[in-house]
Amino acid sequence: MNSRKIKTWAWVHKWSSLVCTVFMLLLCITGLPLIFHHEIGHLLGTEVEAPKMPAGAPRVSLDRVLDIAKSKHPGRVVQFVSQPEDDDGLWFVTLTPTPQATEDFKSVAIDARTGEVLAQPKFDEGFMYVMFKLHVDLFAGLAGKLFLGFMGLLLLVAIVSGVVLYSPFMRKFDFGTVRREKRPRLKWLDLHNLLGIVTLVWLFVVGSTGMINTWADLLIKYWQHDQLSSLLAPYKNEPIVAVNERASVQRSMDAAMQKTPGMKLSFIAFPGTSFSSPHHTTFFVRGNEPFTSKLFQPVLVDAKTAEVTAVPKLPWYLTALLVSQPLHFGDYGGMPMQIIWALLDIATIIVLGSGLYLWLKRGNPVPASPRAAAHEARVSGGTAQPEPASAMKVQA
Incomplete structure (x- = not known):
């Protein structure tokens, strides 16, 4: 040279x-x-874990879980419901003033077997929250x-x-x-x-x-515009589904899981949120292997009828995003x-x-x-x- x-x-x-x-x-x-x-989180006492119970213990209906969460924060709507990857005995319910809210949220951790409220964790404060926000977006x-x-x-x-x-x-x-x-x-x-x-x-x-x-936010918005818009064509002239018009969430989840046998639920996005549409409750499921557990498969369920309307494959750019996230933090190898x-x-x-x-x-x-x-x-x-x-x- x-x-x-x-x-x-x-x-x-x-x-x-x-x-x-x-x-x-x-x-x-x-x-x-x-x-x-x-x-x-374990050292600081901020990690929430479900109490140990025998395998196969009966579970509370998801509709009941949501009612319990909403009773803790009246006037708010359920935005997301999620389960930790390694603990299916626990539900995290996120509630916001509107489906589109991003910063003003409340979380309720509920035992999936008993319906007991285990904690109301504050994910928007504390040392780890500050580290995360600085790392992700500089609070901007x-x-x-x-x-x-x-x-x-x-x-x-x-x-x-x-x-x-x-x-x-x-x-x-x-x-x-x-x-x-x-x-x-x-x-x-x-x-x-x-x-x-x-x-x-x-x-x-x-x-x-x-x-x-x-680029995660932009990629998700592009996916909604590029692929979900065609799936929503039949709903073009229909009004947004009101909360009191929605079908049973438990019934919707059962329908979604029947369409994806052998997969586990990761989280649920309710109508109007950034990961769903105004007319669907969207269930994101994942595989059971170390690699496939990081990849999500969306299942769109009509919020009124609880019928599965689409199981679209994620495009390559969202697959790349999902693979990059755990690799970035070394989450693949324990x-x-x-x-x-x-x-x-x-x-x-x-x-x-x-x-x-x-x-x-x-x-x-x-x-x-x-x-x-x-x-x-x-x-x-x-x-x-x-x-x-x-x-x-x-x-x-």
């Missing part, structure tokens, strides 16, 4: 890195506790998500340009060389490059999945994978911090050979790493 190309790539690497570094550092720091959100809604997505794009540019620069920089050195005998800046430059290249694949995967996650993700996240924080250090110390000359100084000048002044960035979980 000639000197002109090296200079161009160095400029790309430096400025793409500098623009996104502070935000990537924030996302790395907030992403670290999110990797262990279940474990931290869709604009914050799209901004972080752009920072993720700059991060990928920084990674690619860093890889291009690494080869000429290390041509005269053995892989893994860290020159400890020189001044600190040279040592941190070598460490920055070494950690960056060692964690390259993970950094690219986590950075790209984080960027995809920031605790061992979470630990690996955390260690790589810490390595990323070191890379980002060392990049900032190299930039701030760029004016301090390092006494070294002309060849070494030239190599350093070509690649210093940038960072190349990502975050366990925004996971916007499709959740109810």
Whole structure:
């Protein structure tokens, strides 16, 4: 590679890195506790679990569950109902002033066997909520998500340009060389490059999945416009289904589960919400295998008649979104994978911090050979790493 190309790539690497570094550092720091959100929830006492009961214990009707939840918050409507992936003895009911509300919500956790209210968890406060919101949208809604997505794009540019620069920089050195005998800046430059290249694949995967996650709201809206609109054609001249006109939710769920044998319920979106239509109660079911448990299959049930009207396959872009979300946080392999993700996240924080250090110390000359100084000048002044960035979980 000639000197002109090296200079161009160095400029790309430096400025793409500098623009996104502070935000990537924030996302790395907030992403670290999110990797262990279940474990931290247990320590803080915020995780809700259903009491142990014999297998096959009778269950309360879902209609009764909803009545119990609404009695706790009169005047609100049920927006979503969900079950934890590993606990089908528990219902989480989300209630809002209107079906479209996003921020003003109340949650009620109800035992599926007894109908007992176990808790009214506050998911919109506390340490983990702050970490999640900073990580997902900087408390700025869709604009914050799209901004972080752009920072993720700059991060990928920084990674690619860093890889291009690494080869000429290390041509005269053995892989893994860290020159400890020189001044600190040279040592941190070598460490920055070494950690960056060692964690390259993970950094690219986590950075790209984080960027995809920031598009979740837009992808869902596009899916509704692109595919659901054709399914709603028969309802074109019909008014929105009123709450008092809806059929039994238990009967609707039974019909949905009969259409998808061997699958488990994940969550229910009620008419008018962002994951359903004005005329349907939509049931999202998932598989039982580690991979298929992350993929949702929607089942649209007529809210008035409790009849299944469509079981549409998710398009490729929503499948990619659903696959990227657990991969982003290391949710596929249990605790061992979470630990690996955390260690790589810490390595990323070191890379980002060392990049900032190299930039701030760029004016301090390092006494070294002309060849070494030239190599350093070509690649210093940038960072190349990502975050366990925004996971916007499709959740109810």
